[in-house]
Amino acid sequence: MSASQLIQNLRNTRVAVVHPRDQDGDDLVRQLQRIGCQVQVVWPPPPQLPLPLDAVFFLLDRDTRISMPWRMADLAIAHIAIVDYENPTVLKALLDSSAHGVLVRPIRASGVLSSLVLALSQRGYEGRLLAKIGKLEDTLRTRRDVEKATRLLMGLRNLSEDEAYQFLRKQATAKRVPIGTIAGSIINAHAMLAELDRDGEAEK
Structure with missing residues (x-):
């Protein structure tokens, strides 16, 4: 105002x-x-x-x-x-x-x-x-998630960094959601699978 x-x-x-x-x-x-x-x-x-x-x-x-x-x-x-x-x-x-x-x-x-x-x-x-700070924090959080998801894809699918990032972008465009949302989904899915693996090992 x-x-x-x-x-x-x-x-x-x-x-x-x-x-x-x-x-x-x-x-x-x-x-x-x-x-x-x-x-x-x-x-x-x-x-x-x-x-x-x-x-x-x-x-x-x-x-x-x-x-x-x-x-x-x-x-x-x-x-x-x-x-x-x-x-x-x-x-x-x-x-x-x-x-x-x-x-x-x-x-x-x-x-x-x-x-x-x-x-x-x-x-x-x-x-x-405060609103600007909030937006900056969201941007940094998204960037960290994208970087982490990129590294996960590189390791899991043997992709280059650019290929992994382009995959994230294509998925975000296809689903019409922010790239951070796709990155977060990949991170969460990987964490859940890792936890299932740990539970399976513990039961052996």
Whole structure:
């Protein structure tokens, strides 16, 4: 999502506020509602957030296990920490939280929108990076499987490396599946046959 799209969609942003219903909490909720966000207030910190959400503002304690007991890694949402003051202990907790943005109490209306936009942008960028990493890992896994299947065919059928690879390609084209799928099938079949041979030897 581009920066302009992100800003245009702010009125549809679903936000949870994990904060006591005090002056700061009420000020934050009012400002988010002025922006046009759909706001839910939750206190105390729940083990699971009320999904679906796009972002969560949460009061950060020195112990992140208490202030954010949910599993952040499982949630594709922006996390904005709210801190009381800035000392080494709080800064360490802030780093441990892996938050995408931060607000310092007392909360001022002028900083809420900027923190939300930046956090949503950072989370979107993070999501795109994770998707790219996932694709790279899939590519590497496929390459390893193809190389292994090629070696198996070379040994089992006395083929050259190019002949074995071309066989994999032809099978993938004929079955209209990725070459990695064919390679994986050959690897799995070879493993099963090897296990049958071992079982047969053990029974003798």
